[in-house]
Amino acid sequence: MKLEIVCVGVGGRGVLLASTILMETAIEAGYKAIASDEYGMSQRGGSVVSLIKIGDFASPLIGRENGDIILAFEESEFYKTLFYLKNGGTAIINTEKKSMPESVQRLLKKRNIRYFLIDADGIAAEKKMIQSANMAILGFFSALSCGPYTPDNIEKMITKKVPAKFLDKNRQVFQEGIEAGNRKL
């Protein structure tokens, strides 16, 4: 199996933690994996792009229109990185909006891209864990059960990677994400 995943968002909002969880979930399941992160010069609030390649790859970089999946933790970062997504790819986008702009809808349809909108910030805010929107997206993604990314596998890695004092709330947000995913599928 080969899988190229792009995680995008803004700094300080858990993009890198989510990407770490995805990478190590794959390794735990016996796959080879390599990842590369771009976070520029700013510590918080700047664009963050994390690329993960699962399978027989040597380099951690993803080519234009080669990515299988984009997990967008912020809507405008999705537009900026849409060029990564291959024809027939999948996108999950964190937004409070109910639909994408029409031009984007047409583009995604033309490119056979399956996409899902999820109000991850809203889900996280309900649990009073605004910083944990990343868990809602991971939950939603796990509902697709793509390769090694089953809800069980991802949750196991969350348990390993999230500090104990935040774990309970994070798992709750993750569960909400799964349910949101199941409702849309």
Added chain:
Amino acid sequence: MSIKQQVMIGNFAIARGLVEAGIELAAAYPGTPSSEILPGIVEFKRMEKKNIHTEWSTNEKCALEVAFGAASMGKKSACFMKQVGLNVAFAPLLKVLEKPIDGGLVIVSCDDPGPQSSQTEQDTRLLASLFNIPVFDPASPQEAADIAFYALNYSFEHKKPVIIRSTHRVSHAREAIPLYPPGTRKVTLNEGISLHDVEDFKLSTIRYPLSAKLGVVASGMSYSLVYDVIQDLDVEQYVTIFKVLRVFPVEKSLIDFVEKMEKILVLEEPDQVVEALLGQGDKILGRANGYVPGEGEITYDIVRGIVGRIMTELGIGNKEFSPDQSIEEVIKELKIQPRPPKLCAGCPHRASFFAMKYAFPEAIFPGDIGCYTLGTAQGAVDTFLDMGSGVTFAEGFYDAFNQDGKLIPILASIGDSTFLHACLPPLYDAAEKEKKFVLVIMDNGTTAMTGMQPTPQTGVTVDGISTHSVKIEEIVKGFGISFVKIIDPYDVPLMIGTIKEAFEYLKQEKSKPAVIIARRACILLSKGGLKDALDSIDIEKDCTGCKSCVKSFDCPALPFNEETKKVKIDDGLCVKCGVCLYACPAQEKGKALKAGDWLLHRQLNT
């Protein structure tokens, strides 16, 4: 026995390899993308219970000389720095091959193709080849771990210093690295021809028939990219790769390989080194004849474009990737907020820059290298040449105007780590020669940009042990500078007043540089300490949409909403420091009374 593995970045992998090879001393000065190697040594020395001396040196020259000295006395030593840091250590680098060492010496220098977080691209391999120091160019974190292990042992056995050149893609990529018990790692050097049906690399070109039309000579991350690209384009049968790991002297087998192939593509970063060593024959495709871009990082798309183009030229057929332009057409119609690098929300530097620009909008602002280089966005940093130039440029600017009989406000800024790294000789010079400028030392108690390493005045070692702490103000006073003020930059009115007072002082005849130490912990260290009453202010109601704060304050948590024509606080990023209220002209005019009340409230309570 099963070997455990751990996912880590390339820099930790280098540290792992060195610890397994028995390193005894490691010294470094932080600089992206090299900063995590030394903390990696600390982590693994604890894990393996090894006695390894580790230190953050005050600059790269100190780091290299300490490691060199220990190597001369028989220790296995290493030092780590970024590519422009190697310039600071240039003097001892010139000499490492001349002086005998009894131990081992590995110099790790991390290049920054792009550049992503440096003033300039620079190729460590060029310096190494200039001085004939063997240099390894690993292609992945896994290889970096192996090479670190191999290089330290090689250096120890041959009594010769060795350079490991990494790039940010190798240093910061993440991979699962096997953790061998110290001393047991088995390393095969992966160099030469890689055939997809053969596990090992072979230096000999004779053992395998070469039917391919294109030979690719690639080193470092470029090798990993071209390996993926030829599978992606499905052209494996037409391309043979020769992987270069030791950049020079050029292997005889590489010369043979180049001779046998019809065309040779050379891929390397960031400069021409292997290409220059191979000469400029017609068959070589590289930077010299424009096949490879002359600057910037070599990305996946660039490699895919080059290989596709050559396949067409060789008559193999159309393997070229054609991008779907409609993506850009649609996206450019959307109004997407650009996200240039910004200081963090709540960063004390932002408050200092706001005060500096407010006090003297027309001043000259010599800046320096660190997070605070980003003060350019607030118009409070005009120059940033290298570390220390915040002071030396201020001196030169002062001299230039002074010669013509003018005194103008020059407001220089440097950081606390930079102060000790490169600003002591210049500041002493400036004091001795009575040069008149204001120097704001932004003391946030850490080396923030490179990942929160401690500084000398923190008084904490890389091992986390509390030790001797240096007071910046005592050093400054020791130079004979009398105008020294220590201010919390969040107190913006006091900062503005003090900067004006400093310029008044400079008008006196015998005055020396005026130093303001803006002291407040980096917001990343003081996270959570500011939760306060900012919630009670209805920013969106009070905002008049003048965008003044967007320009003068440049806070990532204060985006302007083009639909409502007002700023909207981003709750996920805002740390409620409240300093932005000073940047609101409405507040000045007494319109935002609630804001003023809140600031008063905070001043009374902190």
